[in-house]
Amino acid sequence: MPPRAVNARIRLLEAARDVIRAKGFAATTVDDLCRQAGVTKGAFFHHFKSKEELGVAAADFWSETTSALFAAAPYHQPDDPFDRLIAYLQFRKELLAGDLAEFTCLVGTMAQEVFDSAPAIREACHASISGHAMTLVPDIRAAMDARGVSGFTPESLALHTQAVLQGAFILAKAGNSVTLAQDSVDHLIRYVSMVFSQAGKEKK
Amino acid sequence: MPPRAVNARIRLLEAARDVIRAKGFAATTVDDLCRQAGVTKGAFFHHFKSKEELGVAAADFWSETTSALFAAAPYHQPDDPFDRLIAYLQFRKELLAGDLAEFTCLVGTMAQEVFDSAPAIREACHASISGHAMTLVPDIRAAMDARGVSGFTPESLALHTQAVLQGAFILAKAGNSVTLAQDSVDHLIRYVSMVFSQAGKEKK
DNA sequence: TTGCCAACATACCAACCGGTTGGTATTTTT
DNA sequence: AAAAATACCAACCGGTTGGTATGTTGGCAA
Numbered sequence: 273m274p275p276r277a278v279n280a281r282i283r284l285l286e287a288a289r290d291v292i293r294a295k296g297f298a299a300t301t302v303d304d305l306c307r308q309a310g311v312t313k314g315a316f317f318h319h320f321k322s323k324e325e326l327g328v329a330a331a332d333f334w335s336e337t338t339s340a341l342f343a344a345a346p347y348h349q350p351d352d353p354f355d356r357l358i359a360y361l362q363f364r365k366e367l368l369a370g371d372l373a374e375f376t377c378l379v380g381t382m383a384q385e386v387f388d389s390a391p392a393i394r395e396a397c398h399a400s401i402s403g404h405a406m407t408l409v410p411d412i413r414a415a416m417d418a419r420g421v422s423g424f425t426p427e428s429l430a431l432h433t434q435a436v437l438q439g440a441f442i443l444a445k446a447g448n449s450v451t452l453a454q455d456s457v458d459h460l461i462r463y464v465s466m467v468f469s470q471a472g473k474e475k476k
Numbered sequence: 477m478p479p480r481a482v483n484a485r486i487r488l489l490e491a492a493r494d495v496i497r498a499k500g501f502a503a504t505t506v507d508d509l510c511r512q513a514g515v516t517k518g519a520f521f522h523h524f525k526s527k528e529e530l531g532v533a534a535a536d537f538w539s540e541t542t543s544a545l546f547a548a549a550p551y552h553q554p555d556d557p558f559d560r561l562i563a564y565l566q567f568r569k570e571l572l573a574g575d576l577a578e579f580t581c582l583v584g585t586m587a588q589e590v591f592d593s594a595p596a597i598r599e600a601c602h603a604s605i606s607g608h609a610m611t612l613v614p615d616i617r618a619a620m621d622a623r624g625v626s627g628f629t630p631e632s633l634a635l636h637t638q639a640v641l642q643g644a645f646i647l648a649k650a651g652n653s654v655t656l657a658q659d660s661v662d663h664l665i666r667y668v669s670m671v672f673s674q675a676g677k678e679k680k
Numbered sequence: 681t682t683g684c685c686a687a688c689a690t691a692c693c694a695a696c697c698g699g700t701t702g703g704t705a706t707t708t709t710t
Numbered sequence: 711a712a713a714a715a716t717a718c719c720a721a722c723c724g725g726t727t728g729g730t731a732t733g734t735t736g737g738c739a740a
Contacts, residue, residue: 434647
């Protein structure tokens with residue numbers, strides 16, 4: 273465990289996370305990242321043999337940090353699987369606060385840009401998104417079984433929640449408005465509630 | 477009406493539509509566009525004073541061509557507003573075919589990339605997305621009134637449909653799978669059906 | 681015919697970008 | 711303590727990029 277080595281690498285990954293979310297992958301230069309991380313270009317190419325490899329590493333880094341965030345989040349507390357699912361969506365909605373580049377999804381942004389030109393990055397983004405979605409599957413499956421819901425797979429609903437979130441990010445970016453994203457998540461919560469026959473429980 | 481002039485401009489806009497959807501805005505070079513359009517750089521900067529201005533023009537061009545496409549589409553035929561809405565979503569699902577770069581949304585892709593660095597493009601993308609969404613509002617409002625649905629605005633549901641589609645594009649790009657996008661649209665159709673109390677009409 | 685202007689084409693440039701090189705300081709291993 | 715590996719730096723390089731400067735061409739009005 274080298275003392276400073278890990279530092280530079282992690283600082284570059286953090287810089288990638290922040291700068292790429294604001295400017296996009298292609299528009300972010302290696303110099304941008306070095307400046308933000310406070311290291312030189314030599315250090316950059318010591319840790320990553322190319323910009324593309326940094327993209328892959330940034331996606332993996334994103335997977336690790338976000339899965340830690342969600343694992344520690346409080347939405348796992350309810351006893352009922354359905355309640356946990358709703359609590360998850362509510363938690364996602366609460367995350368939509370502050371500056372746009374701070375809560376949007378790195379891997380969604382990168383995937384959009386490089387899906388055709390950098391398959392390695394695309395694949396790492398795919399693993400990140402679907403990996404996170406799959407953490408929802410046990411609860412969705414349990415809720416479906418408990419309430420006799422059918423007509424779709426737990427996996428497809430899990431992925432749909434991520435699609436709505438990704439789409440919400442795009443609307444928010446285009447409209448420069450966080451509210452747009454929140455409204456979409458509200459529709460998603462309403463959908464999930466109705467699908468699990470909670471439609472009767474109208475909020476006041 | 478100049479004979480060749482309009483040609484070069486439109487060919488550049490078509491090139492932008494095709495190349496940017498595949499490579500993204502930042503990764504698309506002016507030379508890329510000139511090559512694809514079969515014109516020289518001189519022609520490019522004659523019609524657009526900068527790459528950014530082309531981005532704005534491409535977004536506007538996208539608005540025009542897509543609104544013509546949707547205006548001529550057959551989903552307007554049903555008499556009932558709700559049926560028209562479902563027909564629209566079914567139509568959107570049917571459009572998800574062929575190569576990824578052929579059915580994804582130019583303005584969604586661009587907005588994601590340039591929302592922080594090119595406000596003019598961002599605004600043109602916003603106008604395109606919300607302009608299209610607003611064409612759905614009369615039918616949504618009529619369906620809500622006819623069936624006594626409330627709890628959200630017609631505008632927010634219209635925008636939500638676009639969010640789902642944009643998110644579906646991202647999942648499809650990340651997973652390199654059209655099916656992912658189609659599944660999400662299925663969930664959206666199920667949501668809209670349930671919201672308008674069509675949940676009883678289960679498909680076989 | 682002349683004059684003029686839009687619509688291109690050709691040639692070019694300065695800045696920038698990803699990546700390399702050769703070297704040094706600091707650990708780790710032997 | 712010597713040797714080897716790791717972590718990092720400053721300077722540099724060749725190709726690329728958005729943009730410009732300077733023509734050239736064809737149509738059209740006076």
